[in-house]
Amino acid sequence: MTSGAPTGLSTTRGDLRRNFWRGVWRVLRRKPSRLLGVALMLMFVVMATAGPMLYQRPLPRDPDNFFAPPSLQHPFGTDFQGVDVLSLVVVGSRYVLLTAFITAVITVVLGTGIGLFAGFRRGRLDAVLMRITDINLTIPGLPILLVLSTVWQFASPWEMGLVLGLLGWGALARAVRSQTLSLRERGFIEAARGLGLSTPHIVFRELLPPIAPYIAMNLLMSLILAVWAQVGLFFLGVMPVIGENWGVMLNRAVFDFGAMTTAARLPYMLAPLLALLLLTVAIVLVVDAMDEVFNPRLREE
Amino acid sequence: MISGTGIVKTFRQRGDVLGKNEVKALRGVDFTIPEGGAISFIGESGCGKTTLGRIIAGLETHDEGEITIGGVAMSSLRTRAQQPHFRRIQLIHQDPYSALNPTRTVHQALHDPLKLRARETGRSSQWIYERAEELLGLVGLDPGYVLPRYPHQLSGGMRQRVVIARALTVDPDVLVADEAVSMIDVSLRLGILRLLRDLREQLGVSLLYITHDVATARYIGADGDMYVIYRGQVVESGPTETIINQPVHPYTQSLLSAIPVLYGVEQPGAEQVTPIDSLTTAAVGETVDDAGCLFAPRCPFRTERCTRERPVLGDAVPALQDAEGRVHACFHPIERQVAATSVQAP
């Protein structure tokens, strides 16, 4: 219990940040599965950002080698044009992950913002925002996407992410609002108000951190939802079957080339499925650590 | 100086137009917090003492009456203009566990209000750090140990001290302590009470202490006034020692009689008063608001007049006021010795 010198105090903020990351590392180390999750996530991020740059476009075809079985050269075989399936998965990951990321960001920003604002302000504004949220929750997403797909090609992940994000923020807004409602009655919020601290300070410094684990978990869960939603839409053929996307691969494999019945064509279907599975597992494993990462008590212990 | 006159607060349920479920939390309360003085509000849970404390700290609105802070009548100001005045009155919460944000360190908790203060007074950021250390030293904590820690790493007593230090960041004129020690370990309580007393001496800050525990109120402000509140009305007020040693209102006497006696060290007061059990009268007395004295349904000394007429605190009736600055709301004021006294050790 050494008494801190005054000069030591100015570094407190830096110390805090360092302690936070040390705490995060401690939380991750607590279970090896979490480290695996983070490693997998990093792998997918690298795959989506740097991966497509590794391949020349269009992807090289091997016309003599349709649906080649897995080999060292083609770990997952080749597709109907003789294109390496692994390269298709890598190139397709960018669309999938970017869309998921955009969806998640829109969901979190809208959901958190609206939830915080409504819960903190209460009153008439709260009522209006919550009605809008209810409408958002009741919008039938699939029919809207069907209609939109007749107008839009969804060739860009931005379009896809925007639509999925705008359709999906309602649940988070509700959850954040109810959290805010219970937190704003807590002593520390009242104390902050009594001390004359500004509303932005109260909302972002006092309210947001305790809600952070919920938001982080929701962010990750909406990533999963966005991945499966878009892949599902392409797979079902709701969206035009063009572009580089795992859903497109699955659609072709199953509906055009009978991967379900022909053993030789199975790798073409299994490769994107495996990627989806690993991505989902990675997210689920990381979600497990979120509560502890954002809760100082759990982080330190 | 802070004073209030005729403070009325009624809680209504939403959509309750007819006022069927309204709760009269405060029925016209007057009080004065002298500069550098200490006063206490005493009463059972639900008597309105906490609501009054929150109104004084500007955390709750009132329906009628006037609060004057440093000579400025709050009703003359808009809500926004009231805020700087109410900021001079800081509330110390009962629960030190919820009064600190669990995700923020003590340093962060003190830094933000101090930064605001520094900006207002044009001080440097170095001052913020020095002031944070100074305040923690003032409340008896070791800054080097406490500053980088999160609330969960501190004991209840330390947390309450941090809460007090945080309230001091704005250089308040008044600290409102609402049951400030009830959630703290017994061996540490007196330390917090002592701290509040010391702060009053050292900084000249006034104290408003809200509690159901008369003995702690005496410890904090033996030289100040005590206000005994029953169902939203002050039934007796005056100098603390007078109220404890010569109470005249049967409710005050009941409250004092209910305090556990440390047999072996103390002996019970000679004329203890046991109120009629509130639960047996709940059906008649507590919910119906008839014309009589509010305490009459539970009062062992009530007369026919008490059920008909309501006594008013320090009314024109001369019997209701006596020389020592004590006022009471009772038609039959009789001094009774109810407080426990020490037994001299053999």
Place this chain on the structure above:
Amino acid sequence: MTLATAAHAPEGGTTAPAVRIRDLTVVYKTPAGELPAVSEIDMDLPAGTITGLVGESGSGKSTLALSLLNAVQPPGRISSGTVEIDGLGDVVPLQGDKLRRVRGGQIGYVFQAAQNSLNPLKTVGKQLLDLGRSHDVDDLRALVSEAKELLGRMGLDGARVLDSYQHELSGGMRQRVGIMLALVLNAHVVVLDEPTTALDMITQANILEIIRNIHAERGLTTLVITHDIGVVAEVADQLAVMYGGRIVERGPVRSVLGEPRHPYTQGLIRAIPRLTGDIDQARALPGRPPTLGTIPERGCVFRDRCELRMSVCDTVEPVLERHADQLVACHAVAGQEPDGGAPTDDGQEQT
């Protein structure tokens, strides 16, 4: 060893059972290994008395009380010792159905914050019937009338309370319901954990009076656990003071309060502000109570806050020794009074 003169003689044929706790140790599993919350406690609850157990948070008082029901929850467990209750024998080895019957049936427990321990979705009457069924009570009608009588005894309208949900009752009423549920199956050992915390003074006085009266009427052996010495002073015959998982002093209430011997007991009593007399008589106890992780492994648990600390306190744990009416575990007190029993007869030299 029994210090008591049974102050409240039980009436009628049923005699209150005595409880004997011997060498009881309860440990909690933590990342730092198994740490004792209660260490090697010997204590008697003499038949027909009210014993007050005083301690701060983390002193192990609630853990000790739960041990009477053999209800310590994981990560805690009773690692050694016995809890013998007259007519039941040792409850520590009891398990499963048998244990369940003993709880509630012979030992009644009023939980800490009984105000919040009722099921919010069921009426009190429904919960009473559940309790009856789980203890195979044949005559539920009699159970209900017994409950009504008990509630009536405590100043409540029994029929109305049984039809009420938790939220329709005030704090004092819920506490009474808690006492009723603990007693309705005719338990004769009753444990009340913080029976008046969060109640205001007048309600507290009412509840304490009820505890006293019911105790005398029904011939009970009662244990009241609290952090408030005043509460114990009002109701108990015997007082035990716990600190850091040990009993540091016990004896008849008035002797302990009037002439406390252990420095901790002295400090606690001195730290209570009084209504009369010199205000500055009240003085704070320095330091803070230990937590599970900071209880020292060797020596006296209180030494860090003790004015009378000696070098022996660092290494040898004091044992309870008789001083007049009281048992005190303190080296300094043992040294003051040469007649106070021999120093520890041990081979525990300093290592």
